[in-house]
Amino acid sequence: MTAISSPAASCDLINWRFLRVVLHDIGSPLGLQIVRCLLYHALERQDIDRQGGNMINQDTIVLLKRVPLFSRLSDRGLKAILKSATDKEFKAGTKIVSEGDTGVGFYLILSGAAEVRRGEERLAKLGEGAFFGEMSLLDGAPRSADVIATEDTRCLVLSPWAMKGLIAAYPEVALGMLEELARRLRETDRALS
Incomplete structure (x- = not known):
């Protein structure tokens, strides 16, 4: 022994x-x-984190994982997004961004729906998981269209600095953005043909 x-x-x-x-x-x-x-x-x-007094919880992480743009990220990467983002709510009929305005953020629809409009023409309908503002974010040009909430809508908003930092830390986000931009360009080409 x-x-x-x-x-x-x-x-x-x-x-x-x-x-x-x-x-x-x-x-x-x-x-x-x-x-x-x-x-x-x-x-x-305990998987508890705070951002602006709101809990960053597992439900929000699961929601972000369903968004193709962020599906490749780890929980740690998703929490980094949530820490640098703000949560904004828009009532139905509210203009979220205006054509011609300087772009000050990247928007991801967490719940609700919105339309992309140029004048009276509806260009696209956006739902949960859709994002917009990436073009102004990348090149600093004015917004190319209005985005209007068609129902009560909740968005995750990232400033240009936060989004650029996120892309630097997680290049797979840039890849997801490029894939979505290519898809949108193909749709526009088909619509014009």
Whole structure:
């Protein structure tokens, strides 16, 4: 029968110092840093994150995974998107973006529907998972059409800086955007033929 050895004394000493810092020196910079670190990792393990007071939850992650543009991303990448995005709601009939305005964001429809219009002509109907604003985002040109909510619509909005940072960190997002732009160009070619 083998004897069970005790942990090394240095191990006990390290644990004791750590406990002393947490319990007695909590007001010290090191103590606060340790507590923050422990809380952050505990919350991360619970899959809890905060962004603008709203919970970034698994339901939103699942919704983003269904969007072809973001389907290749890991949960970590999807959380990065949610941390840098804002959540905006638009009532039916509200103009989300206006033709000729300077583009200030990339929009992804989380729920609801919208129409893309130029004057009286309806160019496209957009639903859950559709995105717009990518052209102005990429080249800085004015918006090429109006986008109007046809029902109450919730959008995830990314600023140009956040989207460009996201593309740099996750090149697969750029690939998804290019695939969608190619699809839209083919549809336009067919419509003009």
